[in-house]
Amino acid sequence: MKHSRRHVTFALLSGLLAALLLAACGPSNNVRLLPPPLDASVLPAPSAPRVSVVTFADQRQDQSALGVRRDKSAFVTGDDVPQWISRALADELARNGMQVTFALNVNQARSGNPDYLVTGQVDEVWLREASATDISSTLRVSYVLANRQGRLLRESLNASQSRSGLPSGAAADNLMLETLRDLVKPMAQKIVQAVQAQK
Numbered sequence: 413m414k415h416s417r418r419h420v421t422f423a424l425l426s427g428l429l430a431a432l433l434l435a436a437c438g439p440s441n442n443v444r445l446l447p448p449p450l451d452a453s454v455l456p457a458p459s460a461p462r463v464s465v466v467t468f469a470d471q472r473q474d475q476s477a478l479g480v481r482r483d484k485s486a487f488v489t490g491d492d493v494p495q496w497i498s499r500a501l502a503d504e505l506a507r508n509g510m511q512v513t514f515a516l517n518v519n520q521a522r523s524g525n526p527d528y529l530v531t532g533q534v535d536e537v538w539l540r541e542a543s544a545t546d547i548s549s550t551l552r553v554s555y556v557l558a559n560r561q562g563r564l565l566r567e568s569l570n571a572s573q574s575r576s577g578l579p580s581g582a583a584a585d586n587l588m589l590e591t592l593r594d595l596v597k598p599m600a601q602k603i604v605q606a607v608q609a610q611k
Contacts, residue, residue, distance in 0.1 A: 440581060440584075441481065441485055441486065441487055441488060442487075442488055442489065442490065443478050443487050443488070443489045443539065443584045443585055443588060444489070444491065444585045445489055445491040445493065445496040445585075445588060445589075445592075446585055446586075446588070446589045447496070447499065447500060447503070448500055448503065448504075448589065448592065448593055448596075450503065455509075456506070456509050456510055456511045456512075457509070460509055460510050460511045461510055461511065461527045461528060461607050462510075462511045462512075462513070462524075462525075462526045462527045462528070463505055463510050463511065463512050463513075463526055463527065463528045463529075463530060463603070463607070464512070464513045464514075464515050464521035464522075464524055464526035464528070464529055464530070465498055465499075465501055465502040465505065465512060465513070465514055465515070465521075465530045466498070466515045466516075466517060466518055466520075466521045466529065466530065466531045466532075467494050467495055467498045467514075467515070467516050467517070468494040468497055468498045468531070468532040468533050468534050468553060468555070469494065469532070469533040469534070470493060470494045470533070470534050471533040471534060471535055472493070472534060472535065472536060472537060475493075476488070478493075478537055478538065478539050478588075479538045479539030479540055479541070479549075480539075480540055480541070481541045482541045482542065482543060482544070487539045487541075487584060493534060493537050494534050496592070497534055497537075497551070497553060497592065497595070497596070498514070498532075499514060500592050500593075500596045501530065501555075501596045501599055501600060502514045504596045504597060504599075504600035505530075505600050505603060505604070507600075508600055508601075508604045510604070510607070513526065518531065527559060527560070527607075528557060528558065528559050528564075528603075528607055529557070529558050529559075530555060530556070530557055530603060531555065531556050531558075532553055532554055532555030532556060533553065533554050533555075534552075534553050535552040535553060535554060535568070536550055536551065536552040536570070537550075537551055537552075538550045539584055539587070539588065541584075544579050545576055545577060545578065545579060546574065546575070546576050547574070547575055547583055547584060547587055548572065548573065548574035548575070548587075549572060549573050549574075549584075549587050549588055549591045550570065550571075550572040550591070551570060551571050551572070551591050551592065551594075551595045552568065552569070552570035553568065553569055553570075553595065553599075554566075554567070554568040554569075555567065555569070555599065557603050557606055557607075559610065564606050564607075564610070565602065565603065565606045567602070569595060569598065569599050570595070571591050571592075571594035571595040572591065573587060573590055573591045573594065575587050
């Protein structure tokens with residue numbers, strides 16, 4: 413009798429340990445918002461347009477959470493969400509050969525007398541963990557490109573991704589980074605095209 417009880421206890425502990433290990437391998441509730449790596453960027457020509465990107469306003473309905481896990485707990489971050497997106501856009505514009513500055517507000521941006529100003533707002537940044545192996549993300553922003561005469565371009569853009577695979581501690585971090593890239597690359601291209609059309 414003692415032997416069988418010990419066997420059951422051992423089996424329960426083994427199962428609990430396996431469940432804990434699997435959970436530990438999954439994404440944590442705290443998500444790191446990683447910046448896209450700086451690859452070889454194009455050096456801007458002295459005559460390249462001067463663009464100032466202003467930190468986007470945070471218009472998310474829930475600014476305290478980044479999403480929801482399958483146990484209904486929240487994904488959170490210690491990083492500044494609007495700065496994460498705005499800086500990534502500024503870096504992407506610099507890769508496209510523009511002279512870019514990053515400003516915390518419009519007054520700071522205007523003090524540098526740029527040729528173009530990019531402002532915007534973050535409408536949605538959301539992660540959803542459907543299961544131990546399935547996670548999805550959505551980013552949505554609205555932005556405005558203006559020159560000294562007025563607005564040139566205004567639009568909303570969104571990017572979403574989903575990933576299935578073995579649980580990983582960095583799954584949420586990496587998924588957010590890939591989604592950010594999907595968002596800022598087309599945004600930067602549209603801004604570049606609009607600026608070039610002014611020449």
